[in-house]
Amino acid sequence: MRHPSTYQFLPTRGNKFSRWVGRVGLKLFGGWKIIGELPDIPKAIIPVAPHTSNWDFFVGLCVKLALGLRLSFLGKHSIFVFPVKGVLTWLGGIPVQRHSAHGVVGQIVQQFQEREQLVVVIAPEGTRSKVTEWKKGFLHMASNANVPVVPVAFCFATRSILISAPMEVGDDTEAALTRIKSFTNKATGKNPELQ
Structure with missing residues (x-):
């Protein structure tokens, strides 16, 4: 797990104690591990999927604390x-x-x-209920603001947080959506029947 002090651009926050709280939380919630690394960039949108349970919030909060990140949400x-x-x-x-x-x-x-630094986390399904289509506003945000997306997937089957390499959206939002879903579809949500 990369130490927050090694990031030059990615917005960070917290201290040793808050990072410890995050790591302990990940252990208590079943021994979650983080696979991959966030890029050292000042601006990005992080779509997190699948979102099928309120537990996603608590796991995400522990990840945020453990990594010492300053993330935003809408x-x-x-x-x-x-x-x-x-x-x-x-x-x-x-x-x-x-x-x-x-x-x-x-x-x-x-x-x-x-802003000079801004990383926004979004659940593209927009709900914990089963949906047939994701909300695509986050793709238009990324395209219009010219910032990358960094897909993250919570896999309850393996207790893994999967972090993708950054992806540029550009003008072809449908192609970007396909790439993002192909990454997040590797994960199994807390309630897989809602995926």
Whole structure:
């Protein structure tokens, strides 16, 4: 597991204690191991799949702590209110207005343009329920902001977090989606019947 101090560009956060908490959490949740390494880049979108259980959040939180990462996630602007606003922002939450004139994609592209470092984690299924199609907004965000995607898969069968090499999206979002799914389909979710 790479030490956060060795990253020059990837946003990091935490200390020895928080990294220890993350590692202990991964052990307590069944001995999870991390396979692969995040690239040392300042901006990216991390699509995490399959997303079939609330346990995905807790495993992801432990990974974030263990690796000492500063990651962001999207949330409805209406939940960013006192008294939880400060906590959500500290955790990396970005409030978005779903009905804004620029749409969620435009809002996140603007965030990428305004920040020197930003890594956004997204569950492309958009729900823990079974879906036939992924939401493709994250691909348009990556394409319009000209940032790579770094697919991550949680495999409950092997207790492995699989990290892909970065992928450029470009203009062909369908081809990019196929590449991402071919990586994440290697993993088995907590509730495989919902994949």
